[in-house]
Amino acid sequence: MTSSDLARALKRADLVHDRHALTCAITRIGADIDRALAGEPAVFLTVMQGALVFAGQLATAITAPLIFDYVHATRYRGHTRGGELDWIKRPTVPLTGASVIIVDDILDEGHTLKAIRDGCLEQGAARVLIAVLCVKRHGRSVPDLHADFIGVDVPDRYVFGYGMDYHEQGRQLAAIYAVDA
Numbered sequence: 001m002t003s004s005d006l007a008r009a010l011k012r013a014d015l016v017h018d019r020h021a022l023t024c025a026i027t028r029i030g031a032d033i034d035r036a037l038a039g040e041p042a043v044f045l046t047v048m049q050g051a052l053v054f055a056g057q058l059a060t061a062i063t064a065p066l067i068f069d070y071v072h073a074t075r076y077r078g079h080t081r082g083g084e085l086d087w088i089k090r091p092t093v094p095l096t097g098a099s100v101i102i103v104d105d106i107l108d109e110g111h112t113l114k115a116i117r118d119g120c121l122e123q124g125a126a127r128v129l130i131a132v133l134c135v136k137r138h139g140r141s142v143p144d145l146h147a148d149f150i151g152v153d154v155p156d157r158y159v160f161g162y163g164m165d166y167h168e169q170g171r172q173l174a175a176i177y178a179v180d181a
Contacts, residue, residue: 006169009160013177017152022133022162022176025151026054029131030061032149033101036129041065042099043125045091047116048072050105053163053171054133054151058103066101069093071119073112085115096124105163106154107135110142117145133162134176154178 017025044066046055059066072088100120104113113130120128131149138156158181160166161173170177 006166009166009170009179010177013160013179015175016154016159016178017134017162017176019174021152023057025133026057027061029149029151030058033058033062033129033131034064036148037062037064037099039064040099041067042101042129043067043069043091043093043095045100045102045116045120046070047102047104047112048089049171050163050165051103051133054105055103058131067093067098071116073116085112090119091123094123095120097126098124100125100128102128102130104130104132105134106159107132107141107145107147107150109140110145113147114142114145134159152176157181 042064044059046052048070049072069091070089071091074086074088102113102116102120107113117128117130129148132147133151134154135147135150136154136156154176155178157178159176159178160170161176163171164176165171166179
């Protein structure tokens with residue numbers, strides 16, 4: 001994929017949420033997390049690579065004490081459809097007795113988030129909260145999984161920008177776009 005491929009994708013893409021809408025959503029999520037934590041420290045667990053942009057901005061919107069770590073698990077590997085889960089890095093901060101906030105870019109079907117949440121609970125986390133920048137509303141979601149904090153809804157199409165990629169390109173875009181896969 002080249003930058004010209006991304007430019008062609010942007011020409012056929014629809015703008016879903018601009019920077020202002022996303023900044024407002026992130027500010028709201030930060031306030032909601034502060035209310036939920038009520039000053040309690042939490043492990044702030046960023047799901048790489050997609051959540052990097054969102055997590056960096058969200059962390060500055062939270063006043064509760066945070067301990068930072070990250071996980072890297074993916075089902076996409078540059079493709080527009082998910083496959084088998086591939087663990088690249090698991091949390092290294094001790095989670096026993098901790099409140100954990102998993103921060104991810106999107107809740108689509110939820111397979112990756114469920115595996116990460118379940119892994120945190122297996123490591124002894126007292127509670128696990130999930131914050132996502134966006135969620136797709138459809139009937140294909142993993143049962144018994146929900147996000148506690150949601151920024152925006154996105155259409156049931158392939159979305160990219162604001163951390164999410166289009167064939168490993170476009171994560172740095174300051175808005176969310178949608179294309180047909």
